[in-house]
Amino acid sequence: MRALRCxxxxxxxxxxxxxxxxxxxxxxxxxxxxxxxxxFKERDNVRPGHFLVSAVRGPTEEIVRQHLGQSGEGKSFAxxxxxxxxxxxxxxxxxxxxxxxxxxxxxxxxxxxxGSFHDEVGTGFANRGVxxxxxxxxxxxxxxxxxxxxxxxxxxxxxxxxxxxxxxxxIGLIAFPICKDLCHSYDTPFSQLDVDFLLTPSCGDDVxxxxxxxxxxxxxxxxxxxxxxxxxxxxxxxxxxxxFVLPATSTVRKLADSxxxxxxxxxxxxxx
Numbered sequence: 001m002r003a004l005r006c007x008x009x010x011x012x013x014x015x016x017x018x019x020x021x022x023x024x025x026x027x028x029x030x031x032x033x034x035x036x037x038x039x040f041k042e043r044d045n046v047r048p049g050h051f052l053v054s055a056v057r058g059p060t061e062e063i064v065r066q067h068l069g070q071s072g073e074g075k076s077f078a079x080x081x082x083x084x085x086x087x088x089x090x091x092x093x094x095x096x097x098x099x100x101x102x103x104x105x106x107x108x109x110x111x112x113x114x115g116s117f118h119d120e121v122g123t124g125f126a127n128r129g130v131x132x133x134x135x136x137x138x139x140x141x142x143x144x145x146x147x148x149x150x151x152x153x154x155x156x157x158x159x160x161x162x163x164x165x166x167x168x169x170x171i172g173l174i175a176f177p178i179c180k181d182l183c184h185s186y187d188t189p190f191s192q193l194d195v196d197f198l199l200t201p202s203c204g205d206d207v208x209x210x211x212x213x214x215x216x217x218x219x220x221x222x223x224x225x226x227x228x229x230x231x232x233x234x235x236x237x238x239x240x241x242x243x244f245v246l247p248a249t250s251t252v253r254k255l256a257d258s259x260x261x262x263x264x265x266x267x268x269x270x271x272x
Contacts, residue, residue, distance in 0.1 A: 004166070004173065009189035012163045016140050021110060022170035025075035030199070031109065031268040032080050032230030033067045034243025035059050040084065050157035052118045052125055059085045065097045067266050071109040072101060074268045077171065081115035082232035082243065083179050083203040088117070091130060098136035108134050115201045116144065116178050124159040127178055129201055131167065140165060146180035146188050164189050172196030179203060182227060183211035186218070194223045197248060202231035209244040209260050216246060217253045226250060226271060245269065
């Protein structure tokens with residue numbers, strides 16, 4: 001028997017029941033994408049001091065399809081794309097490719113965390129991601145709680161999520177923070193969330209990843225939770241590092257910052 005609090009930091013916890021979903025492989029592994037480069041186009045007519053992304057350049061259909069296949073071949077449980085890299089058209093590519101893999105000789109990962117994008121919701125915008133099944137079915141969406149705030153005092157013009165979705169699976173409880181939801185988890189609802197795994201799309205620099213690592217260590221100490229982060233490097237670096245991946249490990253405190261740097265677009269990590 002396991003008890004999970006129904007409220008985290010004033011945010012209702014919503015259970016999404018998918019106990020039929022298991023890993024089907026041993027050892028358990030998660031995989032991630034980082035694109036060689038990304039460039040964001042900002043939306044016009046936003047509030048002064050705020051920003052929203054209207055388009056992204058860099059992610060390609062070829063890479064998305066290729067990585068879904070590689071993830072399945074590597075028997076990854078979950079493949080995670082980075083924050084703000086999967087727009088509306090690319091979501092359709094993900095669903096299409098997963099269905100094609102299932103119908104053909106290959107197979108995709110068990111679930112896909114389709115990054116996130118700035119989506120219109122009601123009268124505002126949300127930083128929103130989608131979780132897909134192995135056959136490309138949209139299982140549910142999730143939204144960011146903590147808005148990004150950059151050095152020039154530009155704030156992400158999003159409506160903060162008022163609830164936290166937790167996926168119930170045969171491998172355990174999984175939640176889906178987006179970037180600042182994890183690295184600032186000392187003062188977000190995720191600091192109070194007793195789950196087994198956090199699958200996190202992110203976008204930022206090495207400082208962001210270092211903060212993710214510190215937050216993951218605190219959450220592991222408190223709950224035994226293991227955090228996996230797929231982070232796009234932004235802004236572009238002068239070296240060959242294109243992204244960062246934080247593996248879901250119980251030894252996260254011993255992990256050097258440089259161990260999260262990646263130079264190749266596809267990564268897969270065993271859960272340890």
